[in-house]
Structures are given as C-alpha cells and as structure tokens.
Amino acid sequence: MDTYTSQPTPLAGLTGRRVLGADGIGAATLPFDGGRIATGRSAGACLDAGDLLVLPGIVDIHGDAFERAVMPRPGVSFPYQAALFDVDRQLLAHGITTELHGVTLSWEGGLRGEAYALRMFDALERQRPFFGASHFVHLRFESYHLTGIDTALDWMASGKVKLLAINDHLPGMARRLGDELKVVQYADRAECDSDTFRSRLRQASQHAAEVPAAMARLIAGARAAGLPVASHDDPDRATRQHYHRQGCAIAEFPLTVETAQMARQLGNDTVFGAPNVMRGGSHTGAPDATEMVSAGLCTVLASDYYYPAPLQAAFHLARLGVASLPAAWDLVSRNPARAAGLRDRGTLAPGLRADAILVDDSVPGFPRVCATIVGGVLRHATQGFGLAAPQPARAAA
Template sequence: MQTTNQNQTALRGITGRRVLGAAGIAPATLGFAQGNVAPQAPDSGPCIDAGNLLVLPGIVDIHGDAFERSVMPRPGVSFPYGPALLDVDRQLLAHGITTEFHGVTLSWEGGLRGEAYALRMFEALAQLQPVLGASHKVHLRFEAYHLAGVDTAIQWMQEGRVSLLAINDHLPTMARRMNDDRKLAQYAERAECEMEAFRSRLRAASRHAQDVPAEMTRLIAAARAAHLPVASHDDPDAATRQHYHRHGCGIAEFPLTVEVAALARQLGDETVFGAPNVLRGKSHTGAPNATEMIAAGLCTVLASDYYYPAPLQAAFRLVQLGICDLPAAWHLVSRNPARAAGLRDRGLLMPGMRADAILVDDSEPGLPRVCAAIVNGEVRHATMALPTIDLADRASLAA
C-alpha cells in the first residue's frame, strides 16, 4: 500500500520499542500536534504502534539530481515535470527521504540544465504542492560561467523559489573533454543540441572568464541577503575553499581532496559527500572515499547525489562496517543536513520539531526497508497496514 493522504485517522502520535531520540535508541511514545512533535506524549487517541520497527527522523537530502532521469529517461526524450515529480515523490518516500533539495542546474549548457527546464520545475512544484507527500525544495546549482543567468538567479532567490545555492564550475572539465566525441555527444544530447553547437556554447561562455569572480561574488552576496545557505561544489584545492569561505559559503560540497575537506572542517564549514560513494566503496569521479572521510571526522553530511536509495542504505552500511553506531550514522542523513540547510525545524524527533519520521524494518542485514513515512504528522507512505492503539486503552490496562 502506498498513499499520500491518510489524514482521516487523525493520529495523535507514534509509539515503539526502538525510537531514535536525543538520548539514542530506546522505547518511546511521541505525540503529534499541528504537524510537530508535541512536548508531551498524548494520554489518549489513536497512535501508531511501530512495535520493533526502528522509528527514525526523516532523511533530509540536500543534494539530489536523480529527478533528471524521470524528466529525461533517455537522451533527447523528455516528459512533463508533473507526472515525473509525482513519480519522484513516491521514490523519495519509499527510501525514507521526507525533505528533498532538488539539484536544479542553471547553466550556459541549455537543455535539461537550462532556464526553461528550471522554470518547469518551479511551476510543477507549485502546482503539485497539495498532493506531494515529501517536502520538496530547490537547490540551485549555478554554473559559474553562465554570466547571462546571474540576474535571473538573483530574481529567483528574491522570489523565494530557491532554498539553497551552490556555485558549480564544470566548464574547465568539459573543455578538456571536447575532443572526446563520446563524452561530447552526451553533453550535447543533454543540452538538446548538435555537438558543434555545444562547442560553440562552451566557447561563448569561456570568453568572459575575467568577469566570473566578480559576478559570483555578487551572486553569493544576493543569496546571503536572502538568508540562503551557500555551497561551493567540487572545491579542487585549499585556496578555493578559503576563497568561498570568506564570501560566506559555509558548505563544501564534494571536496575533491582530503586536504580541502580537512580545511573546511577547521573553518567550521559543513562537508558533503555522496552516499553512493559509501555504498560503492569509492567515488565514481576519483574524489576521496566517503567512508574514510567519515571515519576521519571530515564528512558531516551524506547526500543522495544521483541515487535516492543511497542515504538510507549508506547509514546502515556504516554501522555494518563498524565505522559508527546508528545514531551517529543517522545524523549524517538527517540532523546534519537539516542544520547545513538552515532548517532548524527538522532532523531530530524532539518536542517542537516537525513530525517527520520513518519506520524501518532492519531485520534483514544490509537491506533496511522503509515501511512507512510520516511527514508533518501525517502518514504519506506505507507498505503495510500500520497497527494503531488507543493510548487511553493502554493506560487503563496498565492500571
């Protein structure tokens, strides 16, 4: 069973033998009130009985661009954002992600990563808001050489369409691959143009390299004025991280060396690595091993990156490997990303926080399964009939 509306049960809370709270995993009963965890457990009313299932804070994913595969499942084959995002919403909930930051790219490339597609995302999210189960936000991935898009990005931030800004710079890497026809064809297909047209776009973007630093400073300042968290993406060296830190970028997203990650932590910045990196045991781009970064205290956040199942699976994988216990592993996918994104209302199951929780069956080692997802106090996804008890009845039996 899967649902996006079980509000008719008017749940008062959830009880279970293994609830992850501030003191670790222990038996607990959590009350729900107006979408938040209540200060006290309810004394009556229907309450989900999680039994021996794990009750964990919902996953907060601050970087996920797997939605692109729902919008464009094959190069040159695109579908409307509405149906695509409904599919994505179901995927997110099924993998325990209750808050998703979609990595929407605004780039000189055009096509899937151009302005028109970003606008379709904004329009679809606004239209689907009443029926989406998870909390959907936009993480704007801005390509540094797209100077013509700076004012557009600033306008979007001022209009409240963006919840996190990241500065990306993939142009130098792409430029080095322009003689690789296979890679160039991939870029051109995504950009919905011919290969020579893509080369022309890259050359045009490169012409104003001297203006990039000043324009990125202006863009970051606008984000900070809008009270948005800002990340720099793929920092290659310490000087780059120092530069972005000075300009108010408090998140180092996928640092490319151990030294950059270490500096970021020394500066008090958040460091984001990919959860797929943990599952695969390595980065697909030759970046640092995320598991080793976690063991060294150099990773504070794990993100889905390109694979929505990864955060849930990676947290349990870290426990299996003996890197950390489950509460510490879970902070990497819930509390810490919420903190990095400036979301002080979620990431922990504590009074006053949003009642975003997932029920997980971990009885099969290495294969945790989400049985239910609760968002803002409402059941939004379930794969089984959820047993409920009336707390008043339980109290009278105990007496």
C-alpha cells in the same frame, strides 16, 4: 500500499520500542499536534511501530536523480508534473521526507537551462498539494553563466530557492572536447548538436575574467535572501578559503582530503555522496566517503544521483563499525537539516516537525522503509499497523 489521500488524516502520535531520540535508541512515545512532535498525552491512539526502528526522516540536501524522470533518455523529455509525482513516491519509499532538488542553471541550455528550471518551479507549485514529502530547490549555478545572474538573483529573492551552490564544470568539459562520445552526451542533454555545444562552451569561456566578481555578487544576493551557500567540487584549500570568506559555509564534494580538512578547520559542513559509501569509493576519483566519515571529515551524506543511497549508506556505515547508527543517521538527517537552515526538522524532539520513518532492519545489509510519516501524516506504508491507546509523551530511553 499507498496511504495518500487528498485530505490526509493526521496521526495522534507514534509509539515504539526502538525510537531514535537524543539519548539513543529506546522505547518512546511521540505525541503529534499540528504536524509537530508535542509534549503531554497524545490526543488519541498512536500508531504502534512495535520493534521497527523509528528514525527521523531523511533530509536530502542534494539530489538530481529527478533529471532521469524528466529525461529518461537523451533528448526524450516528459512533463515535470508526472515526473515529480513519481519522484515523490520514490522519496517516500526510501525514507526521504525532505528533498532539495539540485536544479542546474547553466550556459549549456537544454535540461540544465532556464526553460527547464522554470518548468521545475511551476510543477513544484502545482504538485505541492499532491506531494507526500517536502520539496525544495537547491540551485546549482554554473559560474560561467554570466547572463543568468539576474535571473538567479530574482529566483532567490522571490523565495523559489532554498540553497545556492556555485558549480564550475566548464574547465572539465573543455578538457573533454576531443572525446566525441562525451561531447555527444553533453549535447544531447543540452538539446543541441555537438558543434553547437562546443560553440556554447567556447563562448562562455571567453568571460573567465568576469566570473569572480559575478560569483561574489550572486553569493551576496543569496546571503541577503537568507540562503545557505555551498561551493561545489572545491579542488584545493585555497578555493575553499576563498569561498568561505564570501560566506559559503558548505563544501560540497571537495575533491581532495586536504580540501575537506580545511573546510572542517574553518567550521564548514562537508558534503559527500551516499552512493560513494555504498559503492566503496567515488566513480570520479574523488575521496572515499567512508574514509572521510571515519576521519571526521564528512558531516553530510547526500543522495547525489541515487535516492536509495542515504538510507542504505547510514546502515552500511553502522554495519562496518565506522559509526554508530545514531551517528551515521545524523549524516542524513540532523546535519543536513542544520546545514540547509531547516531548523524545524532532522531530529525527533518536541516542537520539531513530526517527520519519521519506520524501518525493518531484520535482514543485515538490507534496511527497508515500512512507513513514512511527514508532518504527522502517514504518507507511505507497506504494511498495516496497529494502534496503541493514548499515552503520555515518553522520550527514548
């Protein structure tokens, strides 16, 4: 059942026998007040989670699966408002209470061009009253798109962006220009023909010497706006050190173990894909995310291109014995919230947002979200829940 209404009624609190708190999983009661977790006695009856696991809502620092809702087939696009409404329901069903959508601004154009990004910003603003989850933009800026620098700076200064990531996919695309099938795929996404796509790539590549200074300017603009900054697909230690010196404290999908090691030595967060964990490895030959978690080289898992992945990956890591469930859950909630500068969420603690999910983990390997609470409001539920009489706050024990 979908519990959304245009005027949702806040819950007075949440109680359960298996709540993940600062000291682990145990019985706890969480009073809500003004969309946050409070202290003292709840103002009314609390939703009773019973034996379901109560976990902090997932904070997804990088997800671009919305692109499939907007353009489900190459060259076939749909309005953002309807697409994002569907995406919002997917997020809630998979326990994601905060999503940072990976919106790309690239020299490619089409789906990853300025016009589509503007549609995204407009739709997010229009749909905000109808969303259940919290939606933000993670701007993925392609480094060779020099004509887009001022646009990106304006977006960041105006508050449209929550996180900036520097991407550099042009060299990899250039190496595939002889693969006609791949070029057609690129061109379809860019809404042009193959020859036009090749022309755009070659034109962008002519300005390679200007890229470092342009990226330094963009990063400085992000930092001035108070935004966290990531570099994407760092290929080596030198690249990570370079971006770290400029204030990029997040290494997003480092391409080698040595790069991830350098990032952690520098105190940077390291982001890997939750689908990588689920699949038992990367589909692009990047480091195995499960091994990175085991080695202490992964601090954040993101949905990347598949919204169900963070929930499933955390439980998979716990089932394998790679990490305890609380430690695995930090990778999809507490740590990404901290990395993204969202200090008001990520754990179930007094003063923080009342973002929580109720999970049925009775079938090994198949956790299912039964309810999702965002800002103290029940936004998604697959079953009915009883109410418990008003109770004093009680931490997990």
